[in-house]
Amino acid sequence: MEVFFLSLLLIFVLSVSVGLHLLFYKHRSHFTGPNLPPGKIGWPMIGESLEFLSTGWKGHPEKFIFDRIYRYSSEVFKTCLLGEPAAVFAGAAGNKFLFSNENNLVQAWWPRSVYKIFPSSNQTSSKEEAKKMRKLLPQFLKPEALHRYIGIMDHIAQKHFADSWDNRNEVLVFPLAKRFTFWLACRLFMSIEEPDHVAKFEKPFHALASGLITVPIDLPGTPFRRAITASNFIREELSCIIKKRKIDLAEGKASQNQDILSHMVFATDEDGRHMNEMDIADKILGLLIGGHDTASAAITFLVKYLAELPHIYLKVYEEQMEIANSKAPGDLLNWDDVQKMRYSWNVACEVMRLAPPLQGAFREAMTDFVFNGFSIPKGWKLYWSANSTHKNAECFPEPEKFDPTRFEGAGPAPYTFVPFGGGPRMCPGKEYARLEILVFMHNVVKRFKWDKLLPDEKIIVDPMPMPAKGLPVRLHPHKP
Numbered sequence: 001m002e003v004f005f006l007s008l009l010l011i012f013v014l015s016v017s018v019g020l021h022l023l024f025y026k027h028r029s030h031f032t033g034p035n036l037p038p039g040k041i042g043w044p045m046i047g048e049s050l051e052f053l054s055t056g057w058k059g060h061p062e063k064f065i066f067d068r069i070y071r072y073s074s075e076v077f078k079t080c081l082l083g084e085p086a087a088v089f090a091g092a093a094g095n096k097f098l099f100s101n102e103n104n105l106v107q108a109w110w111p112r113s114v115y116k117i118f119p120s121s122n123q124t125s126s127k128e129e130a131k132k133m134r135k136l137l138p139q140f141l142k143p144e145a146l147h148r149y150i151g152i153m154d155h156i157a158q159k160h161f162a163d164s165w166d167n168r169n170e171v172l173v174f175p176l177a178k179r180f181t182f183w184l185a186c187r188l189f190m191s192i193e194e195p196d197h198v199a200k201f202e203k204p205f206h207a208l209a210s211g212l213i214t215v216p217i218d219l220p221g222t223p224f225r226r227a228i229t230a231s232n233f234i235r236e237e238l239s240c241i242i243k244k245r246k247i248d249l250a251e252g253k254a255s256q257n258q259d260i261l262s263h264m265v266f267a268t269d270e271d272g273r274h275m276n277e278m279d280i281a282d283k284i285l286g287l288l289i290g291g292h293d294t295a296s297a298a299i300t301f302l303v304k305y306l307a308e309l310p311h312i313y314l315k316v317y318e319e320q321m322e323i324a325n326s327k328a329p330g331d332l333l334n335w336d337d338v339q340k341m342r343y344s345w346n347v348a349c350e351v352m353r354l355a356p357p358l359q360g361a362f363r364e365a366m367t368d369f370v371f372n373g374f375s376i377p378k379g380w381k382l383y384w385s386a387n388s389t390h391k392n393a394e395c396f397p398e399p400e401k402f403d404p405t406r407f408e409g410a411g412p413a414p415y416t417f418v419p420f421g422g423g424p425r426m427c428p429g430k431e432y433a434r435l436e437i438l439v440f441m442h443n444v445v446k447r448f449k450w451d452k453l454l455p456d457e458k459i460i461v462d463p464m465p466m467p468a469k470g471l472p473v474r475l476h477p478h479k480p
Helices: 002-029 049-057 062-072 092-100 112-117 119-123 126-136 143-164 173-190 195-211 223-250 260-266 277-290 293-308 310-325 335-339 342-354 430-445
Strands: 076-081 084-089 106-108 170-172 360-365 369-371 374-376 381-385 448-452 459-461 465-467 472-477
Touching: 049 062, 049 076, 049 459, 062 076, 084 092, 092 381, 112 195, 112 223, 143 173, 143 335, 143 430, 170 173, 173 195, 173 260, 173 277, 173 293, 173 430, 173 465, 195 223, 195 277, 223 260, 223 277, 260 277, 277 293, 293 310, 293 342, 293 430, 293 448, 293 465, 310 342, 310 430, 335 430, 342 430, 430 448
Parallel strands: 084 381
Antiparallel strands: 076 084, 106 360, 170 472, 360 381, 369 374, 448 472, 459 465
16 A cells, blocks of 8 residues: 555656646747847746836836846846746837837737736737727827817816815825826716716726736636726626717717717728727727826826925926916916926926836737847747836936936937837827826916825835825915
8 A cells, every 4th residue: 555655656746847847848948049138037937027026016116127237238138027938128229129110020919917808809919909099099189189178177177176185184196196087088088077977987997907917817806807897897888888879979969079989989990890899898998097097197106206395396386376377267278378387297207207107018029030139039028118218327317316307408318218108109198198197287286285194105016106005195275
């Protein structure tokens, strides 16, 4: 009997050893080839993902990048992230290469969790999805359309501050910034403005956004399961809205140019086919995330830095009050007003340099190519990092210093300041984000000064920067 159990144990140990050997062999096989970039590949399946993520959880996502740049004396290095063989492109030259070769040598890539939450995106390639969105968006993000949005943004901002800030001694900034940007996105993308209707989406939407870039473990209680449940709920609600919009359009109660939703209902492909409701719902969902998450992070850190830097706050306040005092009672902000907010926008840019809302993004190599003398194999995932230039002393002297004058005149060198990407891959929503940030700045500084209640509050990056406790502040309303 003992011999039998000993034999079973030996078979088990041998099986585990062979399995681990095959696992390591398969993992390393992805990283074989001539002249690959220097770097470490870590453990099978995990790679260096935990270190990559943990530096963000500790508030210093740039550490993962800079440690390896110094270790390998190279601005491109290999690694394994999210279970994929990857190369990290750090620096302005890497940014330029990736942004300039979109849909030529590289294409957009998202982790598996995204495709499971947005099932319609599985039906077409990332390249085709990107083309679709860039075809749909320009009509609503071009300057003429944006001129119309400013008054609406100011109107929503005034209602938001009346509902959530006025007559309060203390507020949590991050949740309120998310509420403001989500309200704006609902109004401008779908013509939904009633607070109760917006609130119906708000909680599930935040659950979706929180679980979008996570380990795709579909078990009860995990962020990924909550994100899937939330996305299904929102998709059903959007389906009802889409059906009603189709009826309203047919009866002349809505117009094709009313908002992005109407335009998507009307839009056809090259064969004259309309998008189905799930496709429309997923695209609206993606736009809500894109138009909400990054801007709410930027707004939150703007409030943080203005609390910490009273001399910067004072200059912003003076610029905004000059605009406010030029308005007749009841007048809303307009395009000319926003164009006068030059110093305020320089401040916002410096905030986004120090705390980029978008830390970076992935691409996928469409073919083998060479960069900086290193071979990049087809299928490898490519990551660019905003911090690799934003916090690089060669791009921005004294990178930890808050200095809005960096953005005066010609501003930073090309491809060094990349909160919205760059070149042909510049985010089409950049100008929309600029307007909502400036409208928020105008409304908050003309009402309040404020103090941070937690001077040493920890910052977490997961995947966007956020204050660990939501940035509680004490408000000091300006005297009439």
